[in-house]
Amino acid sequence: xxxxxxxxxxxxxxxxxxxxxxxxxxxxxxxxxxxxxxxxxxxxxxxxxxxxxxxxxxxxxxxxxxxxxxxxxxxxxxxxxxxxxxxxxxxxxxxxxxxxxxxxxxxxxxxxxx
Amino acid sequence: xxxxxxxxxxxxxxxxxxxxxxxxxxxxxxxxxxxxxxxxxxxxxxxxxxxxxxxxxxxxxxxxxxxxxxxxxxxxxxxxxxxxxxxxxxxxxxxxxxxxxxxxxxxxxxxxx
Numbered sequence: 001x002x003x004x005x006x007x008x009x010x011x012x013x014x015x016x017x018x019x020x021x022x023x024x025x026x027x028x029x030x031x032x033x034x035x036x037x038x039x040x041x042x043x044x045x046x047x048x049x050x051x052x053x054x055x056x057x058x059x060x061x062x063x064x065x066x067x068x069x070x071x072x073x074x075x076x077x078x079x080x081x082x083x084x085x086x087x088x089x090x091x092x093x094x095x096x097x098x099x100x101x102x103x104x105x106x107x108x109x110x111x112x113x114x
Numbered sequence: 115x116x117x118x119x120x121x122x123x124x125x126x127x128x129x130x131x132x133x134x135x136x137x138x139x140x141x142x143x144x145x146x147x148x149x150x151x152x153x154x155x156x157x158x159x160x161x162x163x164x165x166x167x168x169x170x171x172x173x174x175x176x177x178x179x180x181x182x183x184x185x186x187x188x189x190x191x192x193x194x195x196x197x198x199x200x201x202x203x204x205x206x207x208x209x210x211x212x213x214x215x216x217x218x219x220x221x222x223x224x225x226x227x
Contacts, residue, residue: 043217045214
């Protein structure tokens, strides 16, 4: 596709359930980033992939959060045992190269934990 | 850790007026990025500034980087309703090592017709 795509666009889940969020980066982009945007916290970095490896996981808020990337393309962010404070918009971005910081963002997944 | 502070937090202007949004960093800026976000949508890249004194323009939007002041400004000339949205500044957290951007809290711009 022409841009970064994310699915689902909206997700409502019950507290304690696991969720998976998907990101499809721009074809050929080697770097992929996950951010979280919530009221009062702004836009927070979660994790970054270069190819299939994650050199920087420093933003993952707890061990309930994990992410993987396969084939240097699609990435999945998994949140286990969701909590209400996990409610936020999860944004994915990709860039041609980590040294080229022009990151292109997807539309985000709005997660609501009830 | 590096922090970015944007001012003002929100702004309402009359169509046709000029406006400026500021972004100040708590640490040395190695690169500064401006994005625009409309409600419910992702971020749209506007401009990237990397050198002190650098100034870039796109249509009616101009951004400048003042390295000494650790600050960047975004100026919109003759604002239009299409300029409305949330403007976010982002900065590189590690020089030339790739990875995350640190973002400011955003400035919400409303343009009254």
